[in-house]
Amino acid sequence: MQPPEAGVVLVRHGELGVKSEQVRRKMEGRLAENLRAMLDSRGLSADIERRRNRLFVHTDDADAAADAAADTFGVVSASPAVTVEPTLDAIETALAAAAESHHDGGSFAVDATRAGPSDAHPFASTDIESEGGAAVWAAIESLGHEPEVDLDDPEFRLFVECRREAAYVFLEKRAGPGGLPLGTQRPVVALISGGIDSPVAAWKLMARGCPVVPVYVDLGDYGGPDHRARARATVETLAGYAPGEAMALHVVDAGAVVADLETGMGDLRMLALRRYMLATAEAVAESEGAVGVVTGEAIGQKSSQTSANLAVTDPATSLPVHRPLVATDKSEITQLARHIGTFEDATVDTGCNRVAPELPETNADIETVRAAEPDDLFERARACAAERSVVPIER
Numbered sequence: 001m002q003p004p005e006a007g008v009v010l011v012r013h014g015e016l017g018v019k020s021e022q023v024r025r026k027m028e029g030r031l032a033e034n035l036r037a038m039l040d041s042r043g044l045s046a047d048i049e050r051r052r053n054r055l056f057v058h059t060d061d062a063d064a065a066a067d068a069a070a071d072t073f074g075v076v077s078a079s080p081a082v083t084v085e086p087t088l089d090a091i092e093t094a095l096a097a098a099a100e101s102h103h104d105g106g107s108f109a110v111d112a113t114r115a116g117p118s119d120a121h122p123f124a125s126t127d128i129e130s131e132g133g134a135a136v137w138a139a140i141e142s143l144g145h146e147p148e149v150d151l152d153d154p155e156f157r158l159f160v161e162c163r164r165e166a167a168y169v170f171l172e173k174r175a176g177p178g179g180l181p182l183g184t185q186r187p188v189v190a191l192i193s194g195g196i197d198s199p200v201a202a203w204k205l206m207a208r209g210c211p212v213v214p215v216y217v218d219l220g221d222y223g224g225p226d227h228r229a230r231a232r233a234t235v236e237t238l239a240g241y242a243p244g245e246a247m248a249l250h251v252v253d254a255g256a257v258v259a260d261l262e263t264g265m266g267d268l269r270m271l272a273l274r275r276y277m278l279a280t281a282e283a284v285a286e287s288e289g290a291v292g293v294v295t296g297e298a299i300g301q302k303s304s305q306t307s308a309n310l311a312v313t314d315p316a317t318s319l320p321v322h323r324p325l326v327a328t329d330k331s332e333i334t335q336l337a338r339h340i341g342t343f344e345d346a347t348v349d350t351g352c353n354r355v356a357p358e359l360p361e362t363n364a365d366i367e368t369v370r371a372a373e374p375d376d377l378f379e380r381a382r383a384c385a386a387e388r389s390v391v392p393i394e395r
C-alpha cells in the first residue's frame with residue numbers, strides 16, 4: 001500500500017548500525033550495490049541515495065522497488081513514500097490524501113518520528129501526530145465513514161518520518177529478510193537436495209552475508225532426472241536473491257558410490273552416504289574458495305539426523321558444517337520455504353527410489369561406521385568432486 005504520488009522508497013537496515021563506522025560504511029556500500037543489482041534484475045530504473053542508516057530509492061515505481069528491497073538481504077523493512085515539505089501543513093495534506101485513497105473503514109493512528117536537532121522544526125513529533133490525526137479524521141469523515149482512533153492496534157496506520165530537508169509519509173513497513181548484505185562474508189558450499197529444507201538452509205546463510213556454491217549429489221538410480229531438475233529449480237529461485245553474484249550448480253555423479261553403499265553397508269549406509277557428501281562438499285569448497293558447508297539437517301527430523309548420528313557425520317570434514325535449521329520445527333521450515341518461493345519445486349513428485357534401509361541406525365558410533373565404510377570412501381568423494389559438472393544458473 002502506498003500513498004498517492006509515492007516516488008521514493010525508504011529502506012531500513014538493522015544490524016549494520018551497530019558495527020564500527022568503517023565496517024558500517026563498507027557494508028552499507030555493499031547493500032546499495034546489491035539493491036542496485038536487484039532493481040536492475042527486475043527492470044526497474046531508480047536512483048539510490050545513501051544516507052546514514054537509510055537508503056532512499058527514488059523511482060517511478062515505488063511499489064515494485066519496495067518489493068525488490070524487501071527481497072534484498074540486509075534490509076529490515078522498506079516503505080514506499082511520498083516526499084513533502086517538512087511543514088505541518090504539507091504533512092497534513094499528504095496524510096489526508098493517503099487516508100482518502102486507502103481508508104476503507106476501521107480505526108486509525110498516525111505514527112510520527114522526527115530526526116535531526118531539536119530546533120530543526122518548529123514542532124514536535126507529537127504535534128505531527130495530533131494535527132495530522134485531525135486531518136485524517138476529517139478525510140475519513142468526508143468519505144462518509146465514522147472515524148475512530150486506536151493508538152495501540154489500529155486497522156489503518158499512517159507513518160510520518162520528518163527530517164530537516166523533507167518529510168516522508170507512508171502506509172506500511174514492508175518486511176525484508178534482515179541479516180547482512182550478501183557478499184560481506186566468505187562463501188560456503190550448500191548441499192542442495194532440492195527438498196524443502198536444504199534450499200531454506202542455504203537461503204539463511206545467504207541472509208547472513210555468505211554467497212553459496214550449490215552442490216547437488218546425483219544418486220544415480222536412486223535420484224534421476226526429475227530429482228536433479230528439482231534441485232536445479234530451487235537453486236534458480238535462490239539465484240533470484242543474489243542477482244549480483246554468478247551462480248552455478250555443481251553436480252557430482254555419485255551413482256556408482258551409492259550403488260556400492262546400498263549393497264555393502266546395510267543399516268549404516270545413510271551415514272556413510274552423508275559422510276561421503278560432506279567430503280565431496282569439502283573438496284568443492286577447496287577449489288571454490290569456500291570456508292564451510294551448509295545442510296538442511298534438523299535434529300531428529302530423519303534417522304540420519306539424530307543427535308548421535310550428526311556426531312558421526314561431522315568428522316567427515318574439517319570444515320565447519322552449518323545447520324541453520326538444526327532446532328527448527330518442520331512447520332516453520334515449510335512456512336519459510338513458501339515465503340522464499342522454493343516450496344512448490346521442492347515438493348514435486350520425483351518418483352525416485354528410496355536409498356534408506358527399512359530400519360536405519362539411529363544411534364551409531366563413529367568407530368563402527370568407520371570400520372564398515374569402504375576404505376577409499378573419501379578418496380572417491382574427492383575424485384567425484386573433481387569430475388563434477390558445473391551448470392550455469394539462468395535468471
Ligand SMILES: Nc1ncnc2c1ncn2[C@@H]1O[C@H](COP(=O)(O)OP(=O)(O)OP(=O)(O)O)[C@@H](O)[C@H]1O
Pocket residue numbers: 190191192193194195196197198199215216217218219277294295296297302
Ligand atoms: N542428493 C543430495 N545432494 C546434495 N545434498 C544432499 C542430497 N541429499 C541430501 N543432501 C543434504 O543432506 C541433508 C539431509 O538429507 P535429507 O535426506 O534429509 O534430505 P532431503 O529430505 O532429501 O532434502 P531436504 O533436507 O532438502 O528437505 C539435506 O538437507 C542436504 O543438505
